[in-house]
Amino acid sequence: MKQIKGGICAPLGFAAAGIYSGVKKSGRKDLSLIFSEKPAILAAVFTTNQVKAAPILVSQENARAGLAQAIIANSGNANCATGKRGLRDAKTMVRETASALGIDPRLVLVTSTGSIGKPLEMSKIVPGIQTLAKTLSRQGGGAAADAILTTDTFRKEIALEVEVSGKKFRIAGIAKGSGMIHPNMATMHAFITTDAAISRLLFQQMLRAAVAETFNMVSVDREMSTNDCVFALANGVSGVKIGLTGEAVVKFAEAMRAVCIYLAKAIARDGEGATKLVEIKVKGARHPKEARAAARWIAGSDLVCAAFYGGDPNFGRIVAALGASGASFDPDKIAVKIQDVLLVRGGCGLPQNMGRAAKQLKAKEIKVEINLNAGRAEAVAWGCDLSYDYVKINAKYHT
Amino acid sequence: MKQIKGGICAPLGFAAAGIYSGVKKSGRKDLSLIFSEKPAILAAVFTTNQVKAAPILVSQENARAGLAQAIIANSGNANCATGKRGLRDAKTMVRETASALGIDPRLVLVTSTGSIGKPLEMSKIVPGIQTLAKTLSRQGGGAAADAILTTDTFRKEIALEVEVSGKKFRIAGIAKGSGMIHPNMATMHAFITTDAAISRLLFQQMLRAAVAETFNMVSVDREMSTNDCVFALANGVSGVKIGLTGEAVVKFAEAMRAVCIYLAKAIARDGEGATKLVEIKVKGARHPKEARAAARWIAGSDLVCAAFYGGDPNFGRIVAALGASGASFDPDKIAVKIQDVLLVRGGCGLPQNMGRAAKQLKAKEIKVEINLNAGRAEAVAWGCDLSYDYVKINAKYHT
Numbered sequence: 001m002k003q004i005k006g007g008i009c010a011p012l013g014f015a016a017a018g019i020y021s022g023v024k025k026s027g028r029k030d031l032s033l034i035f036s037e038k039p040a041i042l043a044a045v046f047t048t049n050q051v052k053a054a055p056i057l058v059s060q061e062n063a064r065a066g067l068a069q070a071i072i073a074n075s076g077n078a079n080c081a082t083g084k085r086g087l088r089d090a091k092t093m094v095r096e097t098a099s100a101l102g103i104d105p106r107l108v109l110v111t112s113t114g115s116i117g118k119p120l121e122m123s124k125i126v127p128g129i130q131t132l133a134k135t136l137s138r139q140g141g142g143a144a145a146d147a148i149l150t151t152d153t154f155r156k157e158i159a160l161e162v163e164v165s166g167k168k169f170r171i172a173g174i175a176k177g178s179g180m181i182h183p184n185m186a187t188m189h190a191f192i193t194t195d196a197a198i199s200r201l202l203f204q205q206m207l208r209a210a211v212a213e214t215f216n217m218v219s220v221d222r223e224m225s226t227n228d229c230v231f232a233l234a235n236g237v238s239g240v241k242i243g244l245t246g247e248a249v250v251k252f253a254e255a256m257r258a259v260c261i262y263l264a265k266a267i268a269r270d271g272e273g274a275t276k277l278v279e280i281k282v283k284g285a286r287h288p289k290e291a292r293a294a295a296r297w298i299a300g301s302d303l304v305c306a307a308f309y310g311g312d313p314n315f316g317r318i319v320a321a322l323g324a325s326g327a328s329f330d331p332d333k334i335a336v337k338i339q340d341v342l343l344v345r346g347g348c349g350l351p352q353n354m355g356r357a358a359k360q361l362k363a364k365e366i367k368v369e370i371n372l373n374a375g376r377a378e379a380v381a382w383g384c385d386l387s388y389d390y391v392k393i394n395a396k397y398h399t
Numbered sequence: 400m401k402q403i404k405g406g407i408c409a410p411l412g413f414a415a416a417g418i419y420s421g422v423k424k425s426g427r428k429d430l431s432l433i434f435s436e437k438p439a440i441l442a443a444v445f446t447t448n449q450v451k452a453a454p455i456l457v458s459q460e461n462a463r464a465g466l467a468q469a470i471i472a473n474s475g476n477a478n479c480a481t482g483k484r485g486l487r488d489a490k491t492m493v494r495e496t497a498s499a500l501g502i503d504p505r506l507v508l509v510t511s512t513g514s515i516g517k518p519l520e521m522s523k524i525v526p527g528i529q530t531l532a533k534t535l536s537r538q539g540g541g542a543a544a545d546a547i548l549t550t551d552t553f554r555k556e557i558a559l560e561v562e563v564s565g566k567k568f569r570i571a572g573i574a575k576g577s578g579m580i581h582p583n584m585a586t587m588h589a590f591i592t593t594d595a596a597i598s599r600l601l602f603q604q605m606l607r608a609a610v611a612e613t614f615n616m617v618s619v620d621r622e623m624s625t626n627d628c629v630f631a632l633a634n635g636v637s638g639v640k641i642g643l644t645g646e647a648v649v650k651f652a653e654a655m656r657a658v659c660i661y662l663a664k665a666i667a668r669d670g671e672g673a674t675k676l677v678e679i680k681v682k683g684a685r686h687p688k689e690a691r692a693a694a695r696w697i698a699g700s701d702l703v704c705a706a707f708y709g710g711d712p713n714f715g716r717i718v719a720a721l722g723a724s725g726a727s728f729d730p731d732k733i734a735v736k737i738q739d740v741l742l743v744r745g746g747c748g749l750p751q752n753m754g755r756a757a758k759q760l761k762a763k764e765i766k767v768e769i770n771l772n773a774g775r776a777e778a779v780a781w782g783c784d785l786s787y788d789y790v791k792i793n794a795k796y797h798t
Contacts, residue, residue, distance in 0.1 A: 051722030051730045051746075081718050083731070083747030116715020117748025221701045222621055223716075224723035302620045302701065303793055310794030316515020317622075319480050323450030324623035331450045332482070347450075348482030349516025386794075388787045394702055395709030395785070 001162050001255055004170070007141025010159035011170040011195035013037040013237030016140040018147030021128030023114075023121055024076035031125065032147035033097065033132040034071040034191055039107055040233035041200050042068040043207035047228035053080035054090040055110040056227060062094070062106055066200040068233055069107035071191055072097040072129065073148050075176070079112040079120050080226045089120045096126050100133035113176060113189055113227050114150055145174040148189055151393055152178045156266040162255045164248045169196040169240035171252070173259040177267035178220065178274075190215060190230045190263055196252055197236030202244065206253055207232050214260035217292060217381040219300030220271035221390070232256075268299075268382035273389030277365045278308055280381045282327070284372040290327040291372075291379035297325035298368070299383030308366050309385035313357035315343035322370065329372040337369040400561050400654055403569070406540025409558035410569040410594035412436040412636030415539035417546030420527030422513075422520055423475035430524065431546035432496065432531040433470040433590055438506055439632035440599050441467040442606035446627035452479035453489040454509040455626060461493070461505055462630075465599040468506035470590055470630055471496040471528065472547050474575070478511040478519050479625045488519045495525050499532035512575060512588055512626050513549055544573040547588055550792055551577045555665040561654045563647045568595040568639035570651070572658040576666035577619065577673075589614060589629045589662055595651055596635030601643065605652055606631050613659035616691060616780040618699030619670035620789070631655075667698075667781035672788030676764045677707055679780045681726070683771040689726040690771075690778035696724035697767070698782030707765050708784035712756035714742040717767065728771040736768040 009016050014036055021031040044063040046056055072093050079086050090110050098105035145157040159172035175190035211230055242252045269277040280299045285291035298304055301321040307314035315336050323331065336344035339360035341353050408415050413435055420430040443462040445455055471492050478485050489509050497504035511519070544556040558571035574589035610629055641651045668676040679698045684690035697703055700720040706713035714735050722730065735743035738759035740752050
């Protein structure tokens, strides 16, 4: 497995484009198209927020058949809480994309991200779709990755090449963060492409498993979005078949997980206002669910994350968040390490080690390891520190 | 029902004191004593955090008998994650208080609040208890209210006098906030005194009901503390008996709720870094539980609260938080008002009203009203805006 260039167009048979259509006030790219030269097997997960944006409802419908050939995605406006007009606009995006590409509209997925509650400016989006269809190319992966971003500060893309029995397949992904990040059973926007051939059932299972351990383990602010989704397209162009057993399926699962972990960590690292990536590992839990719940609850804790911003190894806040996370454990048995410095042993704080831990907190990546000593399950979650800029971005800036 | 002076010593038969014992680096008062001249009926609720501080464990034990005569409370150190030594220290606080007052140690409750994980400095606390016992007076309510504060910026106390059939009883309370505020089945510190006579069962039921609708409806940061507790003492000195039926019980319940609401709102208003009090009302829910969950989840939302700090009537974030709150509703039927300006109707945003709403957001008290149009239950929750100072307080300052 090696990292290669080309982003989501690195897998064979994919093209992409990203442009500025006029939706974002900032003048940054805001409309993105990903295209597979032939209909691809689709795996998809969607937000479990009870309020779902119009494009999510339209894409859920189109995703049922398990095939897709294009993703049209705009940023700057979430097309959520927009009523019937919003649904009509999402369907228009699908229809216009299908017509510009000469494909069946049922093979088009649509997503939106940005601020909630304002109608999409279709007078800008529709001509934008025409332009996108004309500029589609194998070099367009980077532009497509840029055009899905909102408050993100950097592009999130990765491509991997994997060799199986002398043949090669590729898998790649792009994603956007970076506020309203506490996905549940689904995630923020992430689009994955691969030229491997795989059955829909297996692909969907693998995506769900990878998402549970990666995107769903990121928390910036305990806020779940109305527009979260992950789409994965497998077009089979490489000729590498992923069966139910054997070397190929193991390598494919590994590669898919690697793509998701890379993107999930990039989202955490680029959380709104973030200056540090925070990794929370919970070991010794009774059940994987409890390990995941505890790790993610701590990763999203304002108090823990503000302490890390201030360079304060405040293990007490970690212990308090742990106790509120829903995981079951004996408080007198827990251990907490920050950057390998032991700060809680047998439930009891070791304040004498705080000076040493504080020095280690100057690093850009903070690792916390918690042992519940209650079982064998473990999980890792990612988040970021809570800085003044999180407040600034969300108080003063409007998308 | 009228508001009177005297804080928790306004009810007859109570005395209090608050001093600086030396625990807080700031030099502010940090040790508080409340005393009833005779054993009082006790109602109590405790944090449901799995990690409970040593004084909570000790007070839970002492609360079982349903009688109490004194509360000893320190601030600046939570005596949590302090192992066996912590338990020993909490018991010493109880014993020293009982001995200084000449009462049974089983009638003493102990609480601590402040930073987690460091042993209590008993060499300061023990002499402090001696001093407190000597300075107890009916004028000491304010000092006692001050000595339980941590990052709070103002004293939280209230006293009410209620007339029933020509006789008068009094009920009063003090509380502390102001970070790690998202109590569950319990609350931050609040101590309530009354000179009414009431059975333990009725008192406990009333306290639980009042707490559910008041302290448990405050969220500053979705963080649950390890040291939350509410103690209520009824010593009967006024001679007014609260029976199971009649005018007295109705008036007593009303007064108790008024004390709790006043203190809960004071805690929200004084949330760390707060510049505005935020009140979230959820109507039309299927079940009171869902109304409460939705209201409180929104009150604790970083994104909603940062928007209010910035004066942005960002109804989209309210809708997204609502969808993640666990309440069940039809997204196409919800309505959202901020300061009486309708911003969502039938699930659809009304961005044209945002300018008018933005002007109203300059007020010091923000009211949000959400109608789920799914049933008849309703609830109110309180929080505050999220400012730079929340981050500053929690990143840079150590208690």
